[in-house]
Amino acid sequence: MNRLGQLSLEFASPAGDPTGRDLPLPIDSTFDTSFADKMARLELYNKHHYRPNTYLHKWWARRCGSTFRLILKHLVTDPTRRHYYAPGGLEGKIILDPMMGGGTTLHEAIRLGASVVGVDIDPIPVLQARATLADLPLAALETAFAAFCDQMAQALAPLFTTHCPHCQADVPLRYLLYGQRRSCACGPVILVDSLVLRYEAGLPAICLCPACHQVVAANTACTCAPAGLPPLVEKAQTHCPTCSESYREDLAVPFYARYVPLVVVGSCQADGCSRPGLFYAAPTAADLALLAAADEARQKLDFGPAGAFAIASGPKSRDLVSRGVGSYLELFSSRQLLYLAQAAALLPQFPPLVQLNLALLVSTSLEFNSLLCGYKGARRGERPGAIRHTFSYHAYAFPYTALENNPLYPEQASGTLAKLFHDRIRRARAWAQQPRERQLTARRRFTTLHGELDSGVEVAAPAGLQDGPRRFLVRQGSAVALDLPDASVDYIVTDPPYFDSVQYSDLAAFFRVWLARLLPAGADWTYDLAGSAVDPHLNGDGQYTPVLSGIFAECRRVLRPAGGRFIFTFHHWNPKGWAALTLALRRAGFVLLNRYVVHSENPVSVHIANLRSLTHDAILVLAPAGHVPPPDWTRPGRVDQSDSRQFCADCAALLGWLLNSDLAEAAVEATWQAALS
Template identity: 55%
Template sequence: MKIKSPGIQIALDWKHKKIAHNLIDHHFDINFASQLAKSESYNKHLYRPNTYLHKWWARRCGTTFRSILKHLVRNESDSDYYAPGGLEGQVILDPMMGGGTTLHEAIRLGANVIGADIDPIPVLQARASLTEVSLKKLEDRFTGFYNALRSKLSHYYQTECPACEKSVELRFVLYGVRRKCRCQEALFVDSYVLRHNSDGSKIRICPETYDILRDERTISACRVPPGLPLYEKSRKVCTCGGKYQDDTDMPYYRRYVPVAIAGECPDHGMFFSAPRQADLDRISLADAERENADFDGDDFRIASGPKSSDLLRRGIFSYPDLFSGRQLLFLRHAIDALKTVETPIRLKLALLISTSTEFNSMLCGYKGAGERRPGAIRHTFAHHAYSFPFTALENNPLHPSRSSGTLHNLFHSRMVRGHKWAAEPVERQIRNRKTGKVPIPGEADMGEEVYDISDLRKKSHRFLLIHGSSVCLDLPDESVDHIVTDPPYFDSVQYTDLAAFFRVWLR
């Protein structure tokens, strides 16, 4: 494929294997772009919320790519960073689009765009985030979808307030992990401390009795202790001299045992309590329904890869084993409820459910002990790898609050915020070390999808998406004006390996 003019980073002639270098380095304002990128890097999801509908890794700063694309603008008066548009009538290709930064920035500037990726999730995310839908219709469909899930599942997420015995909705459950040595099995948690209160007191688990204490006073007695010693993760070796290790003969979700319940009472506020028999019965009831969730078979088997091999080494061979019974039922009912939602809203909600699994698996940890972030979740991919918590957190995804990891919060913080920003995008301007917002009138981060390249130039703000390898893109000569991309490191495709965690639910 020949292109009309050299691209920003590289221009490829795939027929003749030529690479033309662009001279952008001679006049690119590195200091300006670096200042904006540094500011954006701390809050990418706030600077470009429409690109954060679904989890993807190593997203590039939108401000950097806007700076790059502005150097392709032919009219000098439109080349200023804060000037709207400038790429009308041009076609930009990103053959390895990943998080879709190039597409979003180029379509805002009026270009038509082509995005390709070997993984389907970037393609689905670009389609969902670039396709315009009515915000009111989106909110109405979400409300119906959300209420349908609550009607099916809310009874699994009940507990009792220890102060008044009233049945209330739980926020999350904390689990310790089973480990064993030569002589015994024990439970391990990150820390006995569950919460540092603003008055200096601490909520913690008693390692001898499993009672929940406020300093030294029992606030919730444990009536059904697990019958195992409880240790913090710093304990590596047993008194017998044996090293504690994971019990890899047991399904992953069964390696965790509940040690604390967090709920919220309308009269007494948020509380921690020791699990009661009724709490354990609800967990058992959901576990008994696992087989009915119908997530078995080869489609859910874990294939060996640069990151998934960490799962296999720990005796985890199926993605559903990473989820509790309640979490699987949530996925099952969500997938069924999506069948009644029309396209393209169905795709948006499907991606919402998919990305919610990052906050709703037994790979999630607990980082909510601090008084500033009570109940905060360490999500599945807090690091660009799988991690295996000592204290696992099972979230209530249907809790009505906008707290960490709930469906309600994800919908409003990602989808609604992204939709509003896409209709009226803003940029940041740094003056005297202070950052302010600058509206960009006339721009929009959305467009119209086409399915044939011959339709791409008929109007502006059109996009063509390709799921496939960039090695063999079948595009006509001179159908593309510029290639703007940030390729992966050589053949490193660890992100697509990690993305299998989401793909299995999007089939």
């Protein structure tokens, strides 16, 4: 056993055994961690470019598809098809992911020819898997999207119109920048992230005048007369220099009404325009009249019971509640709500699978179309059209300069329907028909894997999984009660929710309230999150172990006892998380055959930077106890907490030792507490 404790066991060539004896699989004894690390380091920075067909809708904490492909390739019994770049290899196998989240396992397994089962308690992963795995012709989606956009534009384009300040031509609005209204003893002020709007090479910066709110060049002194407007103040100035009070936010005002329109941004290409291209301008009376018309129309919108949009104080949503936001409706401008209402009215005309894809596209567009979006163009080197989207920090953040995007902008600009359709449907569907993998060569070229498809045929019941290759069954519900026969699954590969981790189900409510309007019959929108092991706010930290135990017991029931493998990735600093995992696995009757440590997180990711975050995962390879003798794990003398890779390796080795031990459960918990204290 080397320093990482990776077992190098020599097994016979894997093969099926009609006697029911458990013969070894390649992953039991070997895994190319060096290759996995190199691929992951490339993929981590732009996962959506490497696996576009899994990114139709926003989800969090996705693991690298290349890592899971490599895991699955180590389950291939035919050595001639085990190579990473060899197509297929898992035909005839059934693979389950009981906590599928972003759907990585399902997509990677179906590419290799397997039939797959995916389960999640949250409806968004289920809907996304159903949409992205279905073999729906791109032409049908192109036609429907064009019709949908035409109808949306006919109804709403006039509201998203402005005019060029240089030639007065009418042009589509690109976006509108707002400042946040606050006050002190001296009166109201408007806070912005920066008075600078854009830096241009060789030209003076474009700025806002803090007195008259006009857009001016930085090298030009504004000669404005006193206009009686609230002064513009950059966010770095937190207190009034006159009265010394901090600037207060009026929490009694609806969130959307706390913002004041400041800058209209558009692009003019009209013939004869003296200054064609991108422009920044203060809103005119016509711009303000459109906003007033949208505000009036907002009052007539009916999205159903107001309580359906009420914000529960969850682990992440409590940040909204603390800012006086009581409804998800408040997070959107009036034009954005009209956009959602029109989409909900138009979607029922389309066939179910097309409707599903378009609804998910509209829903995911909200990440770029809410008043929680910020402006990224004020710093040197940043593109002026880039949007700091709603979940840039895997949490709710509140910009001082809010950006109201135009989702119907006719070009492929950031966060528009046109851009999202191109990236997440058109490009994704083309990739699904000819999946590619990056080569680890000097030029890092891609290889097309001829014969693979990232799509399949949905079945309504487990029996249908046997009807041919690449069948898929997706279910919404808790994995503590899987609707599958005993011993019906060959392998289980997943990435379980972590104890006390980021609360994704809580964040996902931002989208769920709208998907329930866009797809009212598409899912169970009243499901009980108490069945989720990821949300201690709802089920309490003490319920994590019982819930995980129930899930693992079901995994043990549906897994084929001979040759079945339960494989998942895991990392955690918290001893309670490792203790819960140990107890759940032991109660379910699993033993650890091997473990491997791979790179899993981007260290510069904004939600983990400067935190005590692990950048590696332990891949845990388990089998049902009694069907294969477990290795004789050696208890680590100490768990190295100075190195992410070694920490994961030591914890996994301790897990293996504890699964083999007969320690009482209290002693298991005490062992983890002592090891990670």
